[in-house]
Amino acid sequence: MGKNTIFSGQPIFNQLLTFIDKSEIRKIAKKHGSDYYVKKFTTYNHLVVMLFVVFEGYHSIREVILGLLANAHKLSHLGLSYLVRRSTFSEANKRRSSKVFEDIYMTVYQKHSRFLADSRLTDKDLKRLYIMDSSTISLFKDILKGVGRNPKSGKKKGGIKAHTIIKASENVPCLVRYSEAARHDHMFLQEVEALPSGSIITFDKGYVDYAQYETFSEKSIWYVTRLKENAFYTAGKEFDIPDDTDFGVLKDEEVVLLYGDNKTQEHKARRIAYWDNENQRLFEFITNNFELAAEKIAWIYKKRWQIELLFKQLKQNFPLKYFLGDNENAIEIQIWAAMLANLLITLVKSKLKRKWAFSNMVSIIRQQLMNYINIYAFLENPEKSWLILIKQDKYKYQHSLFPEVQGAYF
Numbered sequence: 030m031g032k033n034t035i036f037s038g039q040p041i042f043n044q045l046l047t048f049i050d051k052s053e054i055r056k057i058a059k060k061h062g063s064d065y066y067v068k069k070f071t072t073y074n075h076l077v078v079m080l081f082v083v084f085e086g087y088h089s090i091r092e093v094i095l096g097l098l099a100n101a102h103k104l105s106h107l108g109l110s111y112l113v114r115r116s117t118f119s120e121a122n123k124r125r126s127s128k129v130f131e132d133i134y135m136t137v138y139q140k141h142s143r144f145l146a147d148s149r150l151t152d153k154d155l156k157r158l159y160i161m162d163s164s165t166i167s168l169f170k171d172i173l174k175g176v177g178r179n180p181k182s183g184k185k186k187g188g189i190k191a192h193t194i195i196k197a198s199e200n201v202p203c204l205v206r207y208s209e210a211a212r213h214d215h216m217f218l219q220e221v222e223a224l225p226s227g228s229i230i231t232f233d234k235g236y237v238d239y240a241q242y243e244t245f246s247e248k249s250i251w252y253v254t255r256l257k258e259n260a261f262y263t264a265g266k267e268f269d270i271p272d273d274t275d276f277g278v279l280k281d282e283e284v285v286l287l288y289g290d291n292k293t294q295e296h297k298a299r300r301i302a303y304w305d306n307e308n309q310r311l312f313e314f315i316t317n318n319f320e321l322a323a324e325k326i327a328w329i330y331k332k333r334w335q336i337e338l339l340f341k342q343l344k345q346n347f348p349l350k351y352f353l354g355d356n357e358n359a360i361e362i363q364i365w366a367a368m369l370a371n372l373l374i375t376l377v378k379s380k381l382k383r384k385w386a387f388s389n390m391v392s393i394i395r396q397q398l399m400n401y402i403n404i405y406a407f408l409e410n411p412e413k414s415w416l417i418l419i420k421q422d423k424y425k426y427q428h429s430l431f432p433e434v435q436g437a438y439f
Contacts, residue, residue, distance in 0.1 A: 038401065039106055039401065040103055040106055040107075040398065040399045040400060040401055041394055041397050041398050041399070041400060041402055041404045042080075042081070042084070042106075042107060042398045042399055043106045043107055044403075044404050044405075045080075045373045045374075045377070045394075045404075046077065046080075046107065046108075048137055048140075048141060048373055048376055049076070049133070049137055050136070050137075050140065051073060051108070053133075053136045053140075054072055054073050054076065054133060055072075055073075057072070057129055057132045057133055057136065058071070058072040058073075058129065060132070061126055061128060061129050061132070063125050063126065063129045069110075069111055069113075069117075070113050070117050070118070070121055072125065072129055073108060074108070074109055074113065075121050075125060076130070076133060076366075077107050077108065077109060078093065078097070078109075078113060078118065079130070079362060079363065079366035080366055080369065080370055080373075081093070081096065081097070081398075082353065082363070082366065083347055083363070083366045083367050083369075083370040084370055084394065084395055084398050085395065085398065086347075086348075086395065088351035089351070089353070090115050090118055090119055090353050091115065093118070093353070094112070094113070094114075094115055094118075097109075097112055097113070098112065100399045103399050118353075119353070119354065122353055122354040122356075122358070122359035122362055122363075123354060123356055123358060123359055124358075125358075125362070126358065127358050127361035127362045127365060130361075130362050130365035130366065130369070131205070131365055133365075133369065134205075134365055134368055134369045134372065137369065137372060137373075138201065138202075138203060138372060141376055142199065142203075144376060144379045144380065145198075145199040145200070145201060145375065145376070145379055146196075146198045146199055154229060154321070154325065154329070155197055155198060155332075156197075156198050157225075157227060157228050157229055158196070158197040158198075158228075158229045158230070158231070158329060158332065159194055159195065159196055159197065159203075159221075159224060159228055159229065159230040159231075160194070160195050160196075160197055160230070160231055160232070160332060160333050160335055160336045161192070161193070161194045161217075161221065161230055161231070161232040161236070161336070162192075162193060162232060162233065162333070162336045162337065162340070163190050163191060163192045163193065163214055163217070163235075164190070164191050164193065164340040164343075164344075165188050165189070165190045165191075165210045166188065166189050166190075166191065166349050166364070167188050167210075188209070188210030188211075189207055189208070189209065189210060189357075189360060189361075189364070190207065190208050190209065190210045190212065190214075191205055191206075191207055191364065192205065192206045192207070192208065192214070192217040192220070193205050193336065193339075193340075194220070194221075194230075195335070195336055195339060197332055197335060200335060200339060200375070201339075201371065201372050201375055202339075202368060204220060204223075205365075205368065206220060207361055207364070214235045214236050215235075215236050215237060215238040215241070217236070218236055218238050218241040219241065221241075221245065221250060221252075222244065222245075222248060222250070224250055226248060226249040226250065227249055227250075227251075228250050228251070229251045229252075229253065229318070229329060230250065230251070230252050230253075231252070231253040231254065231329050231330050231332065231333045232252070232254050232333065233254065233255065233333065234254055234255040234256070234257050236254065237254075237257055237260075239286050239288035239289075239294070239296045240288065240289070240294070240296075242286075242296050242298070242317060243294075243296045245317060246296070246297070246317045251316065251317055251318040251321075252316060252317060252318075253314060253315075253316045253318070253326055253329045253330050254314070254315060254316075254330070255312060255313060255314055255315070255330070256300060256313040256314065256315045260286060261286065261287040261288070261292050262284040262285060262286045262287060262298075262300070263284065263285045263287070264282055264283075264284055264300075265282065265283035265284060265285060266282065266283045267280070267281070267282040267283075268281040268282060268283070268323075269281075270323065277303050277304045277305060277306060277324070277327065278301065278302075278303055278323045278324055278327070279302040279303065279304055279311075280300070280301065280302040281299070281300075281301050281302075281323045282299070282300050283297070283298075283299055283300075283319075284297075284298055284299070284300045284315070285297055285298075286298055286315070296317075297317070298315045298316065298317055299315065299316050299317070299318070299319055299326075300313060300314070300315055301313070301314045301315075301316070301323045301326050301327065303323070303327045312327070312330070314326055314327060314330055342371070342387055342388075343367060343368075343371055345388060346371070346387065346388055346391040347367040347370055347371060347391075349363065349364060349367060374387070374390055374391060374394060375387075377390070377394075377404060377405070377408075378390060380405065381405065381408055381409060382409060383408060383409050383410070385408065390408070393407075393408070
């Protein structure tokens with residue numbers, strides 16, 4: 030292949046795997062005992078195969094094995110020394126704990142998170158802002174308790190809920206927990222206590238838990254959310270709205286939220302009434318931060334939409350409609366593999382100067398996953414890569430149907 034920088038000695042898939050440290054996987058496997066009594070299908074091999082499943086979009090274990098067979102001559106590049114059997118793969122999804130894949134994701138995230146932060150951000154509040162929300166994935170079987178009533182036609186489907194926290198400056202999950210879809214969101218609020226003091230977190234009103242809000246205040250963790258319509262509170266001091274403040278701010282006041290048995294417990298907060306002229310809606314925000322300007326509080330809650338875009342990105346590019354196992358562990362493993370695949374492509378995107386739509390990158394990588402192409406050189410300048418190929422093999426392209434190729438470069 031000479032000095033051509035477009036081709037690579039490794040498939041694109043292997044270039045993605047370079048973000049994953051094999052020594053760290055061995056440590057994680059030892060910690061969880063996931064390789065005890067395992068002869069061939071180690072934790073690393075399992076991870077590679079699961080990523081192969083996610084990138085290729087396979088729907089069944091049979092499809093996975095056929096896909097591996099079609100690329101058998103390239104598997105050694107990925108560190109796979111043998112072709113896994115269907116029964117072995119299925120048993121591994123059932124027996125190897127999903128906590129292993131969670132630790133692998135977090136290890137990769139923590140090692141490369143510095144490449145994810147947007148260096149253009151200058152607002153210190155944005156750099157310490159976290160966003161929390163949940164997304165429900167419907168399951169074909171009633172494996173986990175689904176949300177809502179049973180339909181007249183029979184039982185409702187099962188569902189798994191992914192509770193997720195992202196940093197506003199990174200746009201990838203930094204913490205994920207799973208639960209049955211029927212479990213209330215506010216049960217996840219305890220995870221927020223692990224955030225550094227001074228952090229700001231925003232979430233929707235589905236996470237209402239005033240006792241937990243009081244704990245946040247004690248730990249100097251600032252939250253921004255919406256006030257529920259049936260909230261009990263007493264109004265206190267009203268703050269002046271400066272003349273140069275966004276005209277959408279209608280009221281800024283101190284309130285005491287009442288909760289607990291007989292509404293005897295209190296949580297001191299700040300209520301901001303804000304008119305959104307674009308959507309012609311009135312929003313009522315509450316926060317335990319009394320220092321930030323009222324319009325900044327409204328802006329922080331608006332940033333919450335960022336996590337909705339992330340969920341949309343995951344569901345569009347790595348749709349989780351078909352699972353390779355009918356047990357909770359196998360389902361969680363596949364979700365973690367999708368999260369990791371999303372992280373790996375985000376890391377590739379962060380190293381490129383050329384701007385790409387995420388979905389376009391996923392499409393290119395999916396189509397060329399096992400081809401020997403330098404993914405960075407190609408994505409930086411696809412047009413130049415095409416011209417290099419033409420000049421190297423001009424006889425192959427001289428009868429091309431494309432006029433810009435035929436005769437244009439010969």
